[in-house]
Amino acid sequence: MLPIERQKQLLSWLKEEGALSISEISKRLQVSEMTIYRDIKPLLTENKIIKTSGGITLASINNIPSSGCTYCFKESNSRHPVQIITNDLKVEQLCCPHCGLLRYKDIETDVSQIICRDFLYNSTISAKMAFFLFDSDFNLNCCQPQALAFGSRKQAEQFQKGFGGVILRFEEAVEEVEKRMKGDLGCHCNK
Ligand SMILES: [Zn+2]
Numbered sequence: 001m002l003p004i005e006r007q008k009q010l011l012s013w014l015k016e017e018g019a020l021s022i023s024e025i026s027k028r029l030q031v032s033e034m035t036i037y038r039d040i041k042p043l044l045t046e047n048k049i050i051k052t053s054g055g056i057t058l059a060s061i062n063n064i065p066s067s068g069c070t071y072c073f074k075e076s077n078s079r080h081p082v083q084i085i086t087n088d089l090k091v092e093q094l095c096c097p098h099c100g101l102l103r104y105k106d107i108e109t110d111v112s113q114i115i116c117r118d119f120l121y122n123s124t125i126s127a128k129m130a131f132f133l134f135d136s137d138f139n140l141n142c143c144q145p146q147a148l149a150f151g152s153r154k155q156a157e158q159f160q161k162g163f164g165g166v167i168l169r170f171e172e173a174v175e176e177v178e179k180r181m182k183g184d185l186g187c188h189c190n191k
């Protein structure tokens with residue numbers, strides 16, 4: 001099989017299964033792990049796939065079959081999904097950053113990657129590097145309190161100028177959403 005054919009095969013497996021380990025791929029394709037690493041290099045550069053601790057997953061979270069949000073169980077057709085990849089390479093789909101942050105808190109030690117969408121550009125970003133805007137006058141029409149994710153502080157600040165709110169880093173955002181869910185506000189997930 002040519003490298004290009006292996007890449008195609010790989011992508012189709014990822015579409016069906018969400019994530020795969022390098023050793024599993026090497027077994028299935030009957031080539032060495034070195035070869036697999038060489039094969040996936042261009043896919044990584046083109047941002048088609050993302051490396052996790054034990055393997056790889058598809059970069060485009062829309063391609064992953066979804067059976068609703070893992071946290072609030074809402075049917076997820078949100079434009080701002082969050083994806084969590086666990087250490088054993090299971091892929092969880094969350095409807096929005098609100099559920100993503102809460103789910104992360106629940107299974108923190110099992111999380112290999114948490115990925116979200118940049119609110120403005122819709123590009124895939126690591127949630128841990130993102131900036132989260134709370135309390136803005138923009139309604140995502142998903143779960144409350146809502147958080148909007150931005151890839152850069154500059155963009156978050158520009159949006160904040162127009163719509164207000166507070167900007168938090170990932171760890172702060174996790175704490176904030178948890179604190180509010182425990183507070184008087186209670187759960188406002190509109191299931
Ligand atoms: Zn949810």
Ligand SMILES: [Zn+2]
Pocket residue numbers: 095096097098099142143
């Ligand atoms: Zn939601």
